Amino acid sequence: MKKFNTPAYQGEKDFKQHPHLGEQLENAWSNYVKYCTINSITGNPWSSTYDNPRSWYYSPLVDNVIPTEKNTVAIQWNAFPNRINHYFTDLFTKKFGKDQYEDKLHELADIGPGVFGKKYDMVLTVPKNPCDPSDTGTKPFGPSGPRGWQDEYCEWAVTRDENGDIIAVDFTHENPEYWFHMWKVSPDIVVSLYQEILNNKNVKKEDLYLLDSSGHPVIVRETGEPAYNPINKWNSGPDANAAGGGAVHLTSPPNSLGAEIYLGAAATILRVKDNKVITDANTLICAAQYGQIYRNSDPRIGQNVNSLVYNHNQQVTLTNPIALYGQMPDFDQFEMPSTAGKYKIEDCYTVIRGEERNKGITFYPSNMLLHTRFSVPPGANFKLSDIKVNKKPLKWGSQIADTFFVQLAGTGKDPAAGEQPEKFPPVGDPATLLPNVQYLLDNNLLQASLYNKLNTFSNLTSCITQVEAGTTTDGIAVLTNGAVKGTNFDFGPGITVTVTDFQNVDSDTQLFLITIKADANTTLGEKPLSLYNNTSDPRYALSGVLEVVANGSLPKMNIIPNKSLLSIQQIEQVQKILK
Template sequence: MSTPFKQFTSPAGQAPKDYNKLGLENQLPQFETDWNNDVTGWTEAAIIGNPWSGLYDAPRSGYYNPLVEGYGPDTPPAITWQPFPNRLWTFFYNNGTAVIPQLGGKAMTLQQVMELTDNGQITINDTLYSLYDPDKKGTLLQLPVTRCPSIDWQGKYKDFSPSGPRGWLDEYCEWSIVRDANGDMRKITFTSENPAYFLAMWRIDPNAVLGLYRDYIDPAVQLEDLYLRYTADCPTGKAGDPVIDPTTGQPAYDTVNKWNAGTACTPGQFGGAMHLTSGPNTLSAEVYLAAAATIMRPLSSSQSPQSLICCAQYGQNYRNSDPHIGFAANGVAVENRISLTNPIALYLQQPTNFSAWKGPQGQDVSQYWRITRGTAKSAVNGSDQILQAVFEVPASAGFSINDITINGQAVDYVWVIAQQLLVGLSVTATPISSTPPSSPCVQDRVNGLQPWPVQLLPLDLFYGQSPTDLPAWLAQGTRNPFALVVQGADLKTTAATARIQFSNPGVTAQVTQFLPDASAIPGQTNSGGTQGYIMTITVAPNAAPGLVTVRALNPGEADNVSAADHPWESGLALVPST
């Protein structure tokens, strides 16, 4: 028996609180409409899967859209995992067995890995090693290339990814640290909140996002600090200039601005953790992974999280999150169809045992932990829906976070606290009468390869390297340049032979350039080969509002190829209501 469902709501029901706090209640209806469209698009795309460039990854009929079918009757306990970055533990420590070429084949110590996690870099034997090194000041650490069925420590290595000033915090939880003059930790801000929420809010009114930054990060934040800016001269702008979004007429939002970048924070100057920034830490990726995990795989490939993720190829192996999420969701999908529980988000959970947290004289320190965004015990299954939390010990306490112990271990690194935390998501299940048949492991398609659309965005944002995963706004009566990023396009495609089609007859595209090599895709961590179509999209004044599906045809395909022979992708475009 399903429960009718009409609208996806904001994570932890935060939007009404935010807009009321900001005094912008009149903007809430548009945000809620936009958010519902965003999540609907991601849901539809997740169910479609990848029939274009992969085999045995579509469709995901074990995942349902609650707007169409209603929600099922059962919401089991949340799927949870620890937020410390397990890939750092695995690739650089692994109980002393990791092989790091830059260290002469030796492993780091656990303490060194904890220091690396807090800072993104570490000096060993007078050499600076980094996880993110855009200025090339040190040695960028590397990872083994072959990680399935297990790690090949003696094989090839490649530069660490995901990149970014907090890229290594890829467990859907990131943090920022304020230290005092002695270098001791005073405040740690944890966030599991997705960037799409802020991107969606910014498209309506950048000042709303500014207000949240001033409330939750620092009153010194200026609107210009949040502008996305070009990092190099390009066809749409010069280095340092704001990236203007032609669909809004406003500068675009920089998700990794100076107040939301890195793990170090100096109040009044820079740093903070407003929302997630690491490439894989997106809500669209979470939905996509959950749907991918519903496909049954051969029994021999379903015995462990590692074997299943190697077979199904969702997410990134050796994370605490993706392999565990997929394995747990797959287990539920044996006897159920599933959908992520509304409100869909990644949620921090309260520390598991505050009684083990002690001040230097054994005092209780639980009062220094506070939930700043989201709520505790508010989910239908009783789990927490925390988006942001702060652990802060004021100077008046007479001690710092470093003087605290947890289970007798000094909190010299955030890792010690992260071991006491969990991040979680929930699914709602609809029982089925029999287990779905299994599919072979995912493979790259060789014959019949078609372009897989993965990101559509205004051309300015493409060159500005925006990580947005929101559907592009195609407003009625407009004509603007866009870029469609795909995987698997025929590299012999030209502007003359390229064709982009939209399901809405009021939306048409004229390709002006084909790029055989385009930028990486939000939500992916392997920066796989992508291609791009530069085009002008024209939207008729009477184009029907709503989500629009899209497909990119190979040069040899017929214009009227059926949807069965060349499927349409969802979640990338929207004609907004006026």
């Protein structure tokens, strides 16, 4: 395989009229997935024990294994947020009664814990450490964000009429990283796609800009264009109307492609406790410290990947094109009203993006749906709220989410003769922390992202930071863990780093402001970064943080580098991100 394809091969459609830009996107996208794969195989040797290496996760760019029906399995889970069921079924049964608790669970899944808590005068909390029953501490139910609680790689926005009846529900499974990369290639195409997906010409380019604390767009040094705000007014929250809201792509912090690949690789390590291999889904998550216990998605993904290794002795990769894909609903769970006439429930269902069946160059099982919509066909004499789902009137979008699954797939390959998978104890804390990188990006972009609470409410840009050969670039921010003021930066030959400022964000998190000098004869391409406090430290590189491009290939911008350290408010935001 020469490259990773875009989700459901969507890039070919999105840039059909602009093939030269499409090629840029597809190359950048393939590189991003490649770096995610490399880092996921590396695991976490910096702050965990028994999480490196993950040698039974392979890259299809290295091992040429063609996905087929025989070596590829679908991994599916229900789209409804299972943590809502797990934590609140008993509580809601006591508070609202046996006849109402299901309705309230669905309402919570639609409107979120903040609005729900205010409406019913409740504070919704969950265990602070669900993997440790002895820890009696609690925390607010999350994740945070406009749709943070919709954490099964499925988010939705509901459109209602003036009477509060549902007239449309949009479901999205698209990862945010794809949209960041599209924006970097062409903001205009992103705007046109927003208008097309939402069927709303009111979407303007400036609506999608990331603004700083003064209300000004943050200009990206590498493009000369304003940065993208993933929780803009048209992709924010569970409600939609002509003036705002909507669900274009995923926003909940756990719903990222990088997290999916990292989880898949982590699950290839067999975990052993009391001389027994752990096979229970939630116990495995706690032992390996990937994902979130009691979700539908993370435990199912981890258990299925782990089973391919343990029960079938297969090395594993997530199947190209790697993405989260919605599946067709079980239409038998719907009951149409008597006024529906000739219309069937299938007539209320539209695939907006993706494919019902794979039309790509390799095998991929089941549906490849990225964005779907439930709405009443034009001219029909009924509303969505007249439809019943599992014998209950349709009041909430989450009732529909209950009727379908989300999927990814894994492709196995036989190991070399005599090769055995790693069997490690549960992940632990090392005696000495090694310094590691959390983020590397221009400081103006970092500070605006913190001001907008990205990565607490959504995801921070996934695009690689670029510098030109033969230039010096100031104002680069590096957030780290386990570093000290004298930590060294190693990008390899031809790259010199000068630390211009340093800030302890908390006891384990640090901010470096650095200047990067790339020699004129530096080899072009991606430069993995290793940090080390002492020359004797083992060095584990993080890929996909810096790329050296040809001199003159970036726009000449008169942007003053931001060299300010974090404010108290921004420090608090970083602590929320990294805790």
